Amino acid sequence: MNKQQKPRYQYxxxxxxQPPQSVTKDPEKRIYYPYLPSPDLIEAVNLAIALERPLLLEGEPGCGKTRLAGAVAYEFTQKYLxxxxxxxxxxxxxxxxxxxxKSTTRARDGLYTYDAVARLRDAQLMGNNPRELKDFLGEKETEELKTRLQKKENYRKFGKLGQALKPHSHRPILLIDEIDKADSDFANDLLLELEELRLEIPETGEKxxxxxxxxxxxxxxxxxxxxxxxxxxxxxxFFVEFPQxxxxxxxxxxxxxxxxxxxxSLVDQAIERFYEIRKLLEKVPGSRPPGTSEFLEFLTALLNKEDxxxxxxxxxxxxxxxxxxxxxxxTKQDLELYQKSKS
Structure with a gap:
């Protein structure tokens, strides 16, 4: 491959x-399970990679949206590293x-945080009486305080999006999970960063x-x-359909x-009950039919029974x-609805 040519990653x-059936963990202790994407979803991922655009995934809770990013990261680890x-x-x-x-998350939280209060506190400590400060903190900690004050960057911490925008040897993967939980201005506050994939930090002058x-x-x-x-x-x-x-x-x-x-036989029974509940709750406004993640927990509980x-x-x-x-x-409402249907 030409040294100037970037690798063309494909999912x-x-x-x-796929991960083995045994639990697989990365250095962050995150767990990976086998993930079975549809051909259309695979095509959508590769199109987003090629066009260098974010892939927005919608679908009912439990359909597998969140696990897709981890599945791509796991495959790229196995394939390229x-x-x-x-x-x-x-x-x-x-x-x-x-x-x-979360509902309280601000757009800047994902880019960086700057602790101006901590810097002011350190400056006040250093400015009061350096000699007494050394007696109180010790020489090592006093020198660390002095070194920290010399650079504003020491009070800046990158968020997840900020970390993803830093230089990497390959294209990192970022998952922004459940963006609709934030307030209405949140997505608009990220337009520049998502469009141009760059970041400016006024507090430190970094670009x-x-x-x-x-x-x-x-x-x-x-x-x-x-x-x-x-x-x-x-x-x-891309809308992620619930699995058939x-x-x-x-x-x-x-x-x-x-x-x-x-x-x-046990698996057949479990699937039958699962779709029975989904079919019942889908018809009722305000109810929440169980998703794939709930079913897997349900089946795990059954398989853990010795008898x-x-x-x-x-x-x-x-x-x-x-x-x-x-x-x-x-919910209690859905529970009573199901129990009533079986009485």
Whole structure:
């Protein structure tokens, strides 16, 4: 490959790049599971990578939006960094940043924070009486304080988006999770950074230019609030459909492997109950049908039971098995609705 030519990263979702069924953790202790994207979703990811645009993912809760970014990071680790080790001799992992959005999150939080109060405090400490300060703090800590005061950058800390915009040897992956939780101005406050992928920090005078290896950005939304038009224009959009039964069975086989090999009847019952509840709650405004993530917890609870026959009986009388039912149904209203339908 020509040295001037950037590598053309491609996501495949291929089985050979999937995590093993045993728990897999990266240096951040994040857990990865097999992820089975549809062909359309794979195409959407690669289009976003090629066009260097954020990929906005919508879909009902539990359909797998959030796990996609991790699946891409895991595959790229296996595909492009398979033989690379860090200084400790451990497997090098693809740079993967997660920015979890809350109702109180501000756009600047993801870029950087600057602790002006801490700098003022340090300046006051150093200016009062340096000799007494050394007696109080000790020589080492006093020197550290003096060194810290010499650079404003020491009081600046990059957020997840800011970290992703710093220079990397390859294109890092950034997940902005549940952007619709923030207030209505949040998405508009990120337009410049998402459009030009650069950052300016007035407090320190730093200017972080557009990196050579631009981040691959995934953004998820549960459509709790509408997103502004200028923001939408800067994104590629994809709606993640809820998996059909055959896809769900494939997910089960990849996730649980040998655990479900001899328990087909139990799995069939669990799937039947799951879709029964989803069908019931989908018809009721304000209700929340369970998603894939809830089903996997539901099935895990069943598989953890030592007595398969007991687990099967619990499924037959699921409306009365409140702790187990609580893995699928999350509100008292929906619980009563399901119990009423079975009486």
């Amino acid at each position: 495949t979702g291929a089985e050979k790049f 398979q033989d690379r080790k860090n200084e400790q001799g451990q497997q090098e992992w693809w740079d993967y940043y997660i920015w979890n959005i 972080i230019p557009t990196p050579e290896h631009k981040p691959i950005i995934f953004i998820t939304s549960n459509r709790e609030k509408p997103l502004p038009e200028p923001f939408l224009r800067r994104c590629l959009y 039964e055959d896809q769900l069975r494939e997910i089960i086989n990849k996730r649980f492997g040998e655990e479900v090999k001899d328990k087909k 398969v026959n007991k687990a099967s009986k619990d499924l037959e009388n699921l409306s009365k098995q409140l702790p187990l039912l609580g893995t699928l149904i999350k």
